[in-house]
Amino acid sequence: DAKTTQPTSMDCAEGRAANLPCNHSTISGNEYVYWYRQIHSQGPQYIIHGLKNNETNEMASLIITEDRKSSTLILPHATLRDTAVYYCIVRARTGNQFYFGTGTSLTVIP
Amino acid sequence: GAVVSQHPSWVICKSGTSVKIECRSLDFQATTMFWYRQFPKQSLMLMATSNEGSKATYEQGVEKDKFLINHASLTLSTLTVTSAHPEDSSFYICSADTQGSGELFFGEGSRLTVL
Numbered sequence: 200d201a202k203t204t205q206p207t208s209m210d211c212a213e214g215r216a217a218n219l220p221c222n223h224s225t226i227s228g229n230e231y232v233y234w235y236r237q238i239h240s241q242g243p244q245y246i247i248h249g250l251k252n253n254e255t256n257e258m259a260s261l262i263i264t265e266d267r268k269s270s271t272l273i274l275p276h277a278t279l280r281d282t283a284v285y286y287c288i289v290r291a292r293t294g295n296q297f298y299f300g301t302g303t304s305l306t307v308i309p
Numbered sequence: 310g311a312v313v314s315q316h317p318s319w320v321i322c323k324s325g326t327s328v329k330i331e332c333r334s335l336d337f338q339a340t341t342m343f344w345y346r347q348f349p350k351q352s353l354m355l356m357a358t359s360n361e362g363s364k365a366t367y368e369q370g371v372e373k374d375k376f377l378i379n380h381a382s383l384t385l386s387t388l389t390v391t392s393a394h395p396e397d398s399s400f401y402i403c404s405a406d407t408q409g410s411g412e413l414f415f416g417e418g419s420r421l422t423v424l
């Protein structure tokens with residue numbers, strides 16, 4: 200079962216930062232926070248993951264609170280192509296099942 | 310990044326027939342693959358976990374005799390929907406686990422329509 204809660208939908212103006220929150224209050228010490236996104240009728244695309252430190256890559260930044268009970272995915276300069284459903288998932292590093300919650304439908308507005 | 314390929318991308322079949330969907334990891338070995346189903350406007354639902362060389366583990370409520378999973382090699386897992394019915398029409402997605410990175414790589418999905 201999914202162990203995360205996310206807002207159902209969000210809007211963001213093109214060119215602005217999109218901040219997508221996720222609550223994972225029951226996360227275990229060995230579980231990572233993963234973010235994926237799914238554009239309509241495609242397979243999910245990996246964005247970023249982290250354990251406890253903040254992470255950044257070419258796509259996004261991941262901010263994890265010190266108690267690890269929540270995190271925020273930041274898309275620094277949202278474009279129209281970032282319109283998608285974003286999923287926050289917690290999982291031990293390998294081998295364990297990967298359960299999707301309901302995700303956040305992000306709409307980037309021109 | 311690692312590539313996972315599914316085939317076919319879409320398939321239409323008659324009710325009562327069986328359909329096989331293939332999932333291949335193209336540039337890495339996947340000891341574990343996962344199969345998901347997604348209905349319109351819903352999230353991905355995990356159906357089963359497929360381990361190379363052993364029987365698949367099915368999630369609660371998923372009929373193992375209807376959704377046959379075979380993971381005969383480290384690069385190929387197949388899902389066979391047996392005696393398909395219109396309610397089996399869905400988007401089926403596979404993913405492969407890479408031992409090193411911890412990322413899960415997903416295929417492009419296969420859309421099944423049962424008439």
